[in-house]
Each structure stands twice: as structure tokens, then as C-alpha cells.
Amino acid sequence: MRSRCALLTLALAPTLTLTLALAAGVGVSPTATAQPAPAQRIPEQRIVTDQSTVFSALSAGEPRVSGAASLARVGLLPGSTGPALAAALTAAATITDAQAPATSGWARITGTSLPAFRTGSDTLRRVGPEQRPxxxxxxxxxxxxxxxxxxxxxxxxxxxxxxxxxxxxxxxxxxxxxxxxxxxxxxxxxxxxxxxxxxxxxxxxxxxxxxxxxxxxxxxxxxxxxxxxxxxxxxxxxxxxxxxxxxxxxxxxxxxxxxxxxxxxxxxxxxxxxxxxxxxxxxxxxxxxxxxxxxxxxxxxxxxxxxxxxxxxxxxxxxxxPQARQVVLGGLEATRVRVRDIRVPGGTSRYCLTHRVSDDNYHRVHIGQLFTLHTLTGSTDFARLGDAFIDDAPRDRQGGSGMIAAGRVEAVTVDEQGQPASTRIADVAAAQAVEFGARTLLPGRSGVWLRVDSGTLAGTWVREQPDHAWLQGARDAVTFGLPRAGMLGAGTQTGYAADTAGHWTAQSSVLIGQATPVHLAGRFSREGRTYFTVADGPLAGLAIDAADVKVE
CATH class of the missing domain: 1.50.10.20 (Glycosyltransferase)
Structure with a gap:
């Protein structure tokens, strides 16, 4: 629900381009179909690699860069080029700063009447022009x-x-x-x-x-x-x-x-x-x-x-x-401390600390700002906060075409105030293509819920769950201004290529003998699961299930 919180920023949020570039094209729903689409075989290519060779460049401080065109094609790095991605990956591997990291403590700016304030231990990165806010x-x-x-x-x-x-x-x-x-x-x-x-x-x-x-x-x-x-x-x-x-x-x-x-x-x-x-x-x-x-x-x-x-x-x-640097560090420390009261685990973040109102649109803005702070500082905790905010409440609330699988489904109705009014367990005889009108949270219910606007469950809400009820295409997509470090587990790992609407078009499998470092270019959700896009290595440009990678 849109609140009347912010006269100043309501006009700003929809068009602002942060360092966090919202993925172009990802999240666009395909045209609805009358019947469930038949399952399509995804072309598979099995690749067996010696990761000690593939990732030798990483250990040497020169990240292996490949698949930039694939990243742009997938839509998770809009407009990326090989040199631009190489520069970003180099920055991720060796973050440099014109000034040394701050010492955690207090700062007082001499020659001013500003009281002493707390600072953290962040490093300010003098990012490239393309990474600025x-x-x-x-x-x-x-x-x-x-x-x-x-x-x-x-x-x-x-x-x-x-x-x-x-x-x-x-x-x-x-x-x-x-x-x-x-x-x-x-x-x-x-x-x-x-x-x-x-x-x-x-x-x-x-x-x-x-x-x-x-x-x-x-x-x-x-x-x-x-x-x-x-x-x-x-x-x-x-x-x-x-x-x-x-x-x-x-x-x-x-x-x-x-x-x-x-x-x-x-x-x-x-x-x-x-x-x-x-x-x-x-x-x-x-x-x-x-x-x-x-x-x-x-x-x-x-x-x-x-x-x-x-x-x-x-x-x-x-x-x-140097005074500006101290002011930025002070603002960052205030952000770190106060974000604990802004975040609502499992819910939409608060707009402000005093009146503690929440707003869906500004939850989306907060997510973008936290990832921007990760880009400007290299501090992984800001990126993890961005992840947490997305996991708490969806960044994308719009509906679209989707599917409800056959089986027993919990269907909820809501009253005019948006409160759950009744619940029933419905038996869906066969999988059906439906239109979902919205994607949001329901008070008192865990998870993300989809409003069903067509089919046998029209007029109810169902929980978004993998293999049960889902929207087609990608949602909650963000591109990291600074690629993040990740670790692929040993074993067979599968990556997926997608079109700009988030539909899988191909997949590749890689046999990895031991845990392997990679860089991650972005994240999105698809059919109720979270995926990360790999920026380098044998799965460069492909999306992998979040369960298969440990993110720093």
C-alpha cells in the first residue's frame, strides 16, 4: 500500500539510477496462455574442468573474465562490456582506496561546532564513474x-x-x-x-x-x-x-x-x-x-x-x-546502527524511526541504497543487508502470468482492509495457467503471497512456493555494482541461461572437484527460488541456485 510518507522522495524513487542497476527487462511477464505450456527440453552441455587451471587467474589477482556478453544477454548486467566487467572484477579482487580505512571510534571535525560523532571502520572506495550513485x-x-x-x-x-x-x-x-x-x-x-x-x-x-x-x-x-x-x-x-x-x-x-x-x-x-x-x-x-x-x-x-x-x-x-570523508563515515555508522530498527524480519521495512510506518515503495528504495553502499565501501555486510531486505519482503510486487500445480493448495481470502478473512484447502485436479494480480505479504502469514485473478481459485491468495504456485519469469532482480565473492561447492554444478523475461533457454553442468571461488554479478528469484548470476569461471553468465553457492 502506498503511504503518504515522503513528499520528497516519492517522485525520486521510480527513475533514480543507483549504482545498483535494476536489471533491464528481467521481471517482464510473458503473455498469458489458455493452457499450461508443455514442458520443453532445455539443451544441456556437460563440461568437465580442472578448476585448478580455470581459477588460477583468480589466485593471481587477475580474475578470469568471460561471458560478459552472456551477462548482458541474460539482462543482469545491462550494457556490460568485457573491459567494464573486467574492471569491476579487478576492483572486487583488489579493493583500493585513496585513503586508509577509518579507525573505529569517534570523530570531531575541528573548526566547526558539530559535536563529536561515532565512526566505523569502513573504507571509502573511489569508484569508477560508472559506479557512482x-x-x-x-x-x-x-x-x-x-x-x-x-x-x-x-x-x-x-x-x-x-x-x-x-x-x-x-x-x-x-x-x-x-x-x-x-x-x-x-x-x-x-x-x-x-x-x-x-x-x-x-x-x-x-x-x-x-x-x-x-x-x-x-x-x-x-x-x-x-x-x-x-x-x-x-x-x-x-x-x-x-x-x-x-x-x-x-x-x-x-x-x-x-x-x-x-x-x-x-x-x-x-x-x-x-x-x-x-x-x-x-x-x-x-x-x-x-x-x-x-x-x-x-x-x-x-x-x-x-x-x-x-x-x-x-x-x-x-x-x-578529509572533512567530507569523516562525515560520510559518520553517516555510514549511523546507517549500520539504525538499520536494525528499520528492518522488519519477515516484513516490509520501516520508512522512518520516529513514526515507524512502512511503505512498499520505499522498501524497494532501501534495497537499492544498501547495495549502493556495498559498492561505495566494499563492506559485505551492506550487501548481506540488501539480501535480507529482499528475503524479508519482495522487491517486486506486480503480478503476471503464472502456474498453480496440481495438488492440495491453501487458498486465503482477504477483507477490504487486506486482512486474511478465511482459509480453505483446495484440491487442484490438474496444473493450470493463471493470472496473478499481485505479489505481496499477507498480515500474520509467512512467505510471499500471490493474488489469483483467473482459474478455479480466482479471488483467493496462494503462497508462492517452488513447484506449487509461481509467477513466470524473474522477479526481485538486482545487479551488483561491485561483484560479490562466492564459493561453489564440490560436485556437479548446473547453471542456466535465461532470456530477458527470465525464461530458461539452456543449461550447462560442470564437475568441480573441490570448493571453488567465483564472483557473482547479480541475483534474482524465479518460481520461488533465489538464483545468483556467475560473473567468471566455467559457469560465467549463467544463473545458479542460491543453495549451491556460499556468498560472502
């Missing part, structure tokens, strides 16, 4: 389908009036500058500059920093009991504007954009101050939090904190500023 390939829409004013600048409509909206205006700038660098016309750069100019015009120079106010009232979570009165401020707006100015400076080389970035970063060094603009707070546990809704009762929105962190990371990436 807002990297994109190809061209973005030049004119998004949103309201804009006479100058062509995007605006926000509310109550019959239009307003400047700093996140809405800032978030498109890195997309347009990237499109310009990717071969788009001058109009892309002009559009980015026009939006950057609007940010400079509407920004406030105060506290020796540059802030971007919201000049309209807003009821947080759609609840008048939690009002944000104009002017109000947001760390997410500060972070998005910071990334925007960095992108404009990188693209144009004009000093004014670097100056704007410097002034915006300064806002991250200004502590909470009642009656004055603020967006950064050190809480009673010493955690540095970037507040999306800065007010008397901070909301502690998780996604806004991390989008702000991405902005400071971009600034550090550009400048190497």
Missing part, C-alpha cells in the same frame, strides 16, 4: 512528464499553486549532465544549468552555508498532527543539490559550481539549532544523522539519510576533502 548509461528524458514553469524548470503543484521543490529540481541534474556526456545534445547541458541556476536563486545563504528551503506547508505522512511549516529544510535536498553541483562542475569546469558545492557541503558541518536552518543532528548515542524532515520532532527517514550521504560521497569523490 547517480551514474547512468544512455540518455535520460529531456522533458520529464511533470509540471514546469515558463522557464522550463520543473515545479511542484500543491493546492492549485506551483512551488520550487529542491529535490525535484536537483535530482534531474546528474541525469542530464550524464546524458550530455553520453552524446546527448547541448540541450541536456542547458537544461541542467537552468535547474542549477534555479537552486542558486532559491537557496539561502545562512550560517556560512547554502540551504534550500521548502516554501509550502506539508503534513508528514498525510497526518495534520505532524506538520512541516514553511520554510522547512531537508538533508535530502542538501545532498541532492550537492550531487547536482558536483555534476555541473565536473561537466562545465566553471568555478561557480564548485563554490556552490563547497557552500552546500558546509551545511553538513552545522549542527541542529532551533530557530535556524539545520539538517544534520548528532543524537544522544553519538550517531550522525542526516534529517530529511528537520523540525521539532525529527522523522528520521531512512531513505533521506542515505540520499544525503550519497551527496557527501560525491563531494568527497570530487575533492578528496
Amino acid at each position: 547517480y551514474a547512468r548509461a544512455g540518455l535520460a528524458p529531456l522533458t520529464p512528464d511533470r509540471p514546469h514553469d515558463d522557464a522550463g524548470v520543473l515545479v511542484y503543484e500543491r493546492g492549485g499553486q506551483t512551488h520550487d521543490h529542491p529535490v525535484l529540481q536537483a535530482r534531474h541534474i546528474p541525469m542530464w549532465t550524464a546524458s550530455y556526456r553520453n552524446g546527448g545534445g547541448r540541450e541536456y547541458l542547458d537544461k541542467a544549468i537552468a535547474h542549477g541556476e534555479r537552486l542558486l536563486t532559491t537557496g539561502e545563504h545562512t550560517r556560512s552555508a547554502l540551504y534550500f528551503p521548502y516554501h509550502f506547508d506539508f503534513a508528514l505522512h498525510g497526518d495534520d498532527a505532524h506538520p512541516m511549516h514553511a520554510p522547512w529544510y531537508s538533508a535530502m535536498a542538501q545532498g541532492q543539490a550537492l550531487s547536482a553541483f558536483v555534476a555541473l562542475y565536473e561537466t562545465t569546469g566553471q568555478p561557480r559550481w564548485r563554490e556552490a558545492a563547497d557552500e552546500t557541503f558546509a551545511s553538513f558541518l552545522r549542527p541542529r539549532a532551533e530557530g535556524r536552518p539545520w539538517t544534520v543532528d548528532v543524537d544522544d548515542k553519538g550517531l550522525l544523522w542526516f534529517e530529511e524532515y528537520a523540525g521539532p520532532n525529527p522523522d528520521r527517514a531512512f531513505n533521506g539519510h542515505m540520499f544525503a550521504l550519497f551527496g557527501v560521497y560525491d563531494y568527497w569523490w570530487l575533492t578528496g576533502d
Whole structure:
């Protein structure tokens, strides 16, 4: 259910391209068929290898790279090329950092009034341009389908009036500058500059920093009991504007954009101050939090904190500023600690810490952000958190064509509030092709549930289970910005090739004499099972069952 939690980010999430590239084409459901499709024989090729030879390059620090074209064909590395994949794998094997890992403890930034805050032991990776938070390939829409004013600048409509909206205006700038660098016309750069100019015009120079106010009232979570009165401020707006100015400076080389970035970063060094603009707070546990809704009762929105962190990371990436590095490390430590309260094991993650509401769309955003943090730091625990969030609740909630196998099936009806109302055990005489209208969680029931819209069980919900009830094609697909280390078990291992809709097209078997290291390029679910895509070795470009690989 879509909540009214996040005015700032609701417009952002659907189009943002994170380092975690959501797999292109994977998850598209095929056209429904009237009868179950006959089983098709999948071509099989049996390969026997001497893994000591196959993986000798890995032990030498030069990962064996093969099958990049297969990865792109499968759809789990959209647009990948051999050299790009080789660079990513090299980064995975030997993560380098312009600066040494932080020492876990506390940091105080001298020359500022920001209180001391906790830092962890993360390493900040100066990733390649294609791995940065807002990297994109190809061209973005030049004119998004949103309201804009006479100058062509995007605006926000509310109550019959239009307003400047700093996140809405800032978030498109890195997309347009990237499109310009990717071969788009001058109009892309002009559009980015026009939006950057609007940010400079509407920004406030105060506290020796540059802030971007919201000049309209807003009821947080759609609840008048939690009002944000104009002017109000947001760390997410500060972070998005910071990334925007960095992108404009990188693209144009004009000093004014670097100056704007410097002034915006300064806002991250200004502590909470009642009656004055603020967006950064050190809480009673010493955690540095970037507040999306800065007010008397901070909301502690998780996604806004991390989008702000991405902005400071971009600034550090550009400048190497040691203060920015400390701020990023502080934000990372706050993420590590507070994610325990954001995560809901077996359920949809919470949007914020204060009001503890949940939202399906932002659960999806959280997943992307956690994998992005893995790319930026190389810390495997962020990737494992991304895995856990996907396992807790589906990233993809849409339905599509699927199958219900013959046998006994638990069928559940729900009431108007979405609560389970009745349960019966149905006998399905023969396997049937059906249309599922949705894929989600049911209150009080474990697992993922599918709403049946056709067939003998239409109007009920059935649990998604391998070999019992499943959607066709792939779901919950993500591509890792930084390939992950895995270990294949000894024995015969089988990998599967898939088309862009996630249907198997071929399989290969490999006899492995001992546990063997590999890199993993992505993950997805298919027919209720989780698969990882192998990036190198004899199964390169193929998907393997998660049960057959140990993931770091």
C-alpha cells in the first residue's frame, strides 16, 4: 500500500539510477496462455574442468573474465562490456582506496561546532564513474512528464499553486549532465544549468552555508498532527543539490559550481539549532544523522539519510576533502546502527524511526541504497543487508502470468482492509495457467503471497512456493555494482541461461572437484527460488541456485 510518507522522495524513487542497476527487462511477464505450456527440453552441455587451471587467474589477482556478453544477454548486467566487467572484477579482487580505512571510534571535525560523532571502520572506495550513485548509461528524458514553469524548470503543484521543490529540481541534474556526456545534445547541458541556476536563486545563504528551503506547508505522512511549516529544510535536498553541483562542475569546469558545492557541503558541518536552518543532528548515542524532515520532532527517514550521504560521497569523490570523508563515515555508522530498527524480519521495512510506518515503495528504495553502499565501501555486510531486505519482503510486487500445480493448495481470502478473512484447502485436479494480480505479504502469514485473478481459485491468495504456485519469469532482480565473492561447492554444478523475461533457454553442468571461488554479478528469484548470476569461471553468465553457492 502506498503511504503518504515522503513528499520528497516519492517522485525520486521510480527513475533514480543507483549504482545498483535494476536489471533491464528481467521481471517482464510473458503473455498469458489458455493452457499450461508443455514442458520443453532445455539443451544441456556437460563440461568437465580442472578448476585448478580455470581459477588460477583468480589466485593471481587477475580474475578470469568471460561471458560478459552472456551477462548482458541474460539482462543482469545491462550494457556490460568485457573491459567494464573486467574492471569491476579487478576492483572486487583488489579493493583500493585513496585513503586508509577509518579507525573505529569517534570523530570531531575541528573548526566547526558539530559535536563529536561515532565512526566505523569502513573504507571509502573511489569508484569508477560508472559506479557512482547517480551514474547512468544512455540518455535520460529531456522533458520529464511533470509540471514546469515558463522557464522550463520543473515545479511542484500543491493546492492549485506551483512551488520550487529542491529535490525535484536537483535530482534531474546528474541525469542530464550524464546524458550530455553520453552524446546527448547541448540541450541536456542547458537544461541542467537552468535547474542549477534555479537552486542558486532559491537557496539561502545562512550560517556560512547554502540551504534550500521548502516554501509550502506539508503534513508528514498525510497526518495534520505532524506538520512541516514553511520554510522547512531537508538533508535530502542538501545532498541532492550537492550531487547536482558536483555534476555541473565536473561537466562545465566553471568555478561557480564548485563554490556552490563547497557552500552546500558546509551545511553538513552545522549542527541542529532551533530557530535556524539545520539538517544534520548528532543524537544522544553519538550517531550522525542526516534529517530529511528537520523540525521539532525529527522523522528520521531512512531513505533521506542515505540520499544525503550519497551527496557527501560525491563531494568527497570530487575533492578528496578529509572533512567530507569523516562525515560520510559518520553517516555510514549511523546507517549500520539504525538499520536494525528499520528492518522488519519477515516484513516490509520501516520508512522512518520516529513514526515507524512502512511503505512498499520505499522498501524497494532501501534495497537499492544498501547495495549502493556495498559498492561505495566494499563492506559485505551492506550487501548481506540488501539480501535480507529482499528475503524479508519482495522487491517486486506486480503480478503476471503464472502456474498453480496440481495438488492440495491453501487458498486465503482477504477483507477490504487486506486482512486474511478465511482459509480453505483446495484440491487442484490438474496444473493450470493463471493470472496473478499481485505479489505481496499477507498480515500474520509467512512467505510471499500471490493474488489469483483467473482459474478455479480466482479471488483467493496462494503462497508462492517452488513447484506449487509461481509467477513466470524473474522477479526481485538486482545487479551488483561491485561483484560479490562466492564459493561453489564440490560436485556437479548446473547453471542456466535465461532470456530477458527470465525464461530458461539452456543449461550447462560442470564437475568441480573441490570448493571453488567465483564472483557473482547479480541475483534474482524465479518460481520461488533465489538464483545468483556467475560473473567468471566455467559457469560465467549463467544463473545458479542460491543453495549451491556460499556468498560472502
